[in-house]
Amino acid sequence: MNWLSLVGKGLFSGAVIVAASEIAxxxxxxxALVISLPLASIMSLSWLYRDTGxxxxxxxxxxxxxxxxxxxxxxxxxxxxLLRKGWEFEAAMAVGIVATILAYGIGIYAASSYGGxxx
Numbered sequence: 001m002n003w004l005s006l007v008g009k010g011l012f013s014g015a016v017i018v019a020a021s022e023i024a025x026x027x028x029x030x031x032a033l034v035i036s037l038p039l040a041s042i043m044s045l046s047w048l049y050r051d052t053g054x055x056x057x058x059x060x061x062x063x064x065x066x067x068x069x070x071x072x073x074x075x076x077x078x079x080x081x082l083l084r085k086g087w088e089f090e091a092a093m094a095v096g097i098v099a100t101i102l103a104y105g106i107g108i109y110a111a112s113s114y115g116g117x118x119x
Contacts, residue, residue: 009047013040041065067111071103 016039024031041062049058075096082092 009043012043016040063115064111067115068104068107071100071107074100074103 016034020031020035022031023034045058045062048061049055052058078099079092079096082095083089087095
């Protein structure tokens with residue numbers, strides 16, 4: 001992979017994040033819609049196929065993403081709950097991140113043990 005391709009991917013990914021955060025300033029729902037779209041997954045799947053031409057590898061990657069979407073929701077359950085309970089943002093975010101890391105560990109174990117996904 002060449003540097004120009006990497007820079008292009010980084011700029012596009014960064015632009016999506018900036019767009020979502022700017023839209024969220026005006027509308028939380030529309031900002032959330034932009035960031036919740038599986039753009040990163042679609043881009044990654046496309047780039048993986050373009051770089052490897054291996055459909056089986058793309059299928060494995062897509063299935064792995066599916067298994068890890070559920071644990072990624074942990075942050076979005078824990079963070080608003082703690083913030084609404086009066087926690088400071090930094091503490092709530094830290095607890096949310098730790099809970100998400102633990103959920104990812106469980107998700108990777110489940111995907112490897114029950115989903116037939118190679119870790």
